[in-house]
Amino acid sequence: QITLKESGPTLVKPTQTLTLTCTFSGFSVSTSGVGVGWIRQPPGKALEWLALIYWDGDKRYSPSLRSRLTITKDTSKNQVVLTMTNMDPVDTATYYCAHSLYFYVSGHNWYFDLWGRGTLVTVSS
């Protein structure tokens, strides 16, 4: 059974750096074709993809947030960490991590088959 859980601060101040941890079980992030992605959702708004780490350590970032994001993995701890710098009130959102599956058809493809429950992060002074 695959489970994922997000953890981190619920409140951060503007300009601070946010560090979120996704702790998972039931799979290994070093298995070929498997990754972990991060997605966020501001209150009442749509989902926004942020970052993804491949089984081999390759990484992809949202072009609009690339300069602020870093994703890393610790295979031995079954954790994936996302850091986002220079937080702003517009970054207030529920942040989800998701078990991601890869396939190659006319290029790289990923989808998110299992999600954590999410963690609400509020950015306010």
Add this chain to the structure above:
Amino acid sequence: SYELTQPLSVSVALGQTARITCEGNNIGSKNVHWYQQKPGQAPVLVIYRDITRPSGIPDRFSGSNSGNTATLTISRAQAGDEADYYCQLWDSSTVGVFGGGTKLTVL
């Protein structure tokens, strides 16, 4: 950057068929996935790779993708199908992309 456009809302009578569209440039050449999100809950994958249902998803849910439109079809709509639905794909330039979401109301 690649954009996906969904209608803000779709309504369907109980027991009838709902169709939720996702529009994008030549989307038929890409692989589209669909998620259902109920209030206060995390999204759930309901269709992947255009047409495939994960285990546990009722066969009332189906998908299609051609030209500039991908469609999620929900047959025999039930009250429990009321939710927000999002399309998603992976684009070589934009990477991960979600549509703006569609609120499905079952009347």
